Amino acid sequence: MQLNMSFIQHPKKIYYKEVTRMTFKEFNFKDTLNQAIKDAGFTEPSPVQKDSIPIILAGNDMIGQAQTGTGKTAAFGLPIIQMMKGNSGVEALVIVPTRELAMQVSDELFRFGKTAGLKTATVYGGTAYNRQIDRINQANIIVATPGRLQDLLKSKKIKLNPKFVVLDEADEMLDMGFLDEIKNIFTYLPKDRQTLMFSATMPKQIKLLAEEILNSPKSVTITKSERTNTDITQKFYVVADYERDDALLRLIDYKNPTKCIIFCRMKKEVDRLSSYMTSQGFKVSALHGDMEQKQREHTIRAFKQGLVDIFIATDVAARGLDVNDVSHVFNYHIPFDSESYVHRIGRTGRAGNKGEAITLVSPNELRTIKRIEKDVGTTMVSKVIPTRQEVQSKKDSDLLNKIIQAKVTPSAIDMVKTLQHDIDIVTIAHLLASIVQQEIDVKGKDIIGLGQEEIERLIERAKNQRGRDGNRGGGRGRGRNRSRGGHRGRSSSNRRDRGGEGRRRNSRSRA
Ligand code: ADP
Numbered sequence: 056m057q058l059n060m061s062f063i064q065h066p067k068k069i070y071y072k073e074v075t076r077m078t079f080k081e082f083n084f085k086d087t088l089n090q091a092i093k094d095a096g097f098t099e100p101s102p103v104q105k106d107s108i109p110i111i112l113a114g115n116d117m118i119g120q121a122q123t124g125t126g127k128t129a130a131f132g133l134p135i136i137q138m139m140k141g142n143s144g145v146e147a148l149v150i151v152p153t154r155e156l157a158m159q160v161s162d163e164l165f166r167f168g169k170t171a172g173l174k175t176a177t178v179y180g181g182t183a184y185n186r187q188i189d190r191i192n193q194a195n196i197i198v199a200t201p202g203r204l205q206d207l208l209k210s211k212k213i214k215l216n217p218k219f220v221v222l223d224e225a226d227e228m229l230d231m232g233f234l235d236e237i238k239n240i241f242t243y244l245p246k247d248r249q250t251l252m253f254s255a256t257m258p259k260q261i262k263l264l265a266e267e268i269l270n271s272p273k274s275v276t277i278t279k280s281e282r283t284n285t286d287i288t289q290k291f292y293v294v295a296d297y298e299r300d301d302a303l304l305r306l307i308d309y310k311n312p313t314k315c316i317i318f319c320r321m322k323k324e325v326d327r328l329s330s331y332m333t334s335q336g337f338k339v340s341a342l343h344g345d346m347e348q349k350q351r352e353h354t355i356r357a358f359k360q361g362l363v364d365i366f367i368a369t370d371v372a373a374r375g376l377d378v379n380d381v382s383h384v385f386n387y388h389i390p391f392d393s394e395s396y397v398h399r400i401g402r403t404g405r406a407g408n409k410g411e412a413i414t415l416v417s418p419n420e421l422r423t424i425k426r427i428e429k430d431v432g433t434t435m436v437s438k439v440i441p442t443r444q445e446v447q448s449k450k451d452s453d454l455l456n457k458i459i460q461a462k463v464t465p466s467a468i469d470m471v472k473t474l475q476h477d478i479d480i481v482t483i484a485h486l487l488a489s490i491v492q493q494e495i496d497v498k499g500k501d502i503i504g505l506g507q508e509e510i511e512r513l514i515e516r517a518k519n520q521r522g523r524d525g526n527r528g529g530g531r532g533r534g535r536n537r538s539r540g541g542h543r544g545r546s547s548s549n550r551r552d553r554g555g556e557g558r559r560r561n562s563r564s565r566a
């Protein structure tokens with residue numbers, strides 16, 4: 056009681072506690088730029104922006120490493136726009152790996168630059184040359200993909216003399232095989248320039264490229280704890296290979312995502328899964344690399360507008376995709392490398408929203424989970440797929456809440472009046488409840504995937520296995536582990552494990 060009193064007696068001490076928050080004002084940007092930042096709704100610079108902007112404004116070359124969704128576009132866009140003179144000719148060149156990213160980045164730069172009257176053009180393959188060249192000639196900033204840009208420079212259709220050059224998502228360009236194009240493009244660019252490079256990861260080849268194209272660069276690295284987007288919850292579920300479809304449907308049923316992206320490793324799988332999900336009544340769209348540009352744009356727009364709830368995509372197709380309200384990312388298969396994992400899960404938890412990344416693995420893929428966790432500096436939590444009964448209970452209680460909170464409409468009153476001529480009121484209620492309940496019927500077998508206890512045992516085993524692999528050589532060790540793990544996953548003993556401790560523990564953690 057007394058403690059409480061002392062709190063009340065000195066409220067100011069608590070209330071006026073000093074908080075040091077940085078604002079964009081401290082960069083002393085010109086008024087037009089401050090206005091654009093305000094219009095964009097940004098209030099506080101992100102960590103990568105805080106660190107990069109002063110370095111860039113001081114005229115340094117820079118190499119920046121930060122995960123997707125950390126605000127890298129503004130980190131280079133704002134200081135460059137601040138320093139641009141706005142004379143005729145292309146003053147800033149931004150190179151990005153995909154057409155989709157080119158459009159996104161140029162939209163964002165356009166937003167920042169328009170108050171200062173700067174023109175932005177996008178340069179990518181698959182569109183007519185002449186119009187593109189006209190636009191380039193009128194632009195102050197161009198955002199380009201490597202293939203088309205190299206084309207235009209090589210064939211002397213355009214000549215560029217930019218003061219600022221940015222290589223965005225450098226690791227993606229490397230993955231997509233653009234390294235030679237990039238090097239070639241730089242032979243056409245002036246030596247007297249300020250060059251900035253951004254990448255979510257820093258493989259060796261990217262470091263080497265940096266040495267080649269950057270001049271005494273300063274580096275900005277957002278440390279692991281900052282880099283891991285804490286707005287994304289990461290979970291994995293262990294299932295047998297043949298259970299993946301069932302597991303996916305059950306989890307979607309249970310999690311009820313606003314919008315989600317399901318990642319597959321191959322185009323073939325994207326197509327198969329899309330037809331399957333469509334047949335199950337979901338509004339899905341496939342997105343893969345070899346779609347026509349028009350079709351891609353159309354599909355992405357439909358997703359943004361909510362005409363489609365589920366995207367099924369390959370890694371390449373979804374790179375850089377920026378849709379703010381993706382609540383869930385599903386990895387139908389775990390990606391082969393850690394970089395892809397980072398890029399995939401970065402499609403959710405954007406713009407300050409919360410997101411969930413869910414990975415389905417078979418028992419023999421548990422070691423990949425451990426490796427990715429280590430590479431990325433993150434933790435994925437193992438979970439048990441809810442049973443049909445559990446999902447049904449959740450839906451029932453959601454439905455009850457919905458009924459309690461619903462508003463009675465005049466036409467509903469009329470309908471019940473009509474029914475009451477022939478049927479008593481309790482029967483009417485039962486009939487209506489039966490109709491609405493049909494809508495929430497949970498399909499599929501009751502238990503899917505492994506229980507917590509079995510997962511923990513397999514993780515333990517994977518750890519031991521890794522130790523032994525080290526001595527005996529990877530190849531053989533891996534093969535052996537795979538066959539054993541796979542067999543375990545399908546064995547009937549796993550099923551029995553679920554009734555016990557594992558399931559109890561899981562329900563508790565969910566509560
Ligand atoms: P990255 O290139 O690091 O993946 P982006 O530059 O695409 O990230 O930014 C991700 C999202 O965050 C975009 O929608 C962008 O408009 C928004 N954003 C960037 N900086 C800020 C900020 N300081 N405040 C609020 N939102 C921001």
Ligand code: MG
Pocket residue numbers: 127128223224
């Ligand atoms: Mg980016």
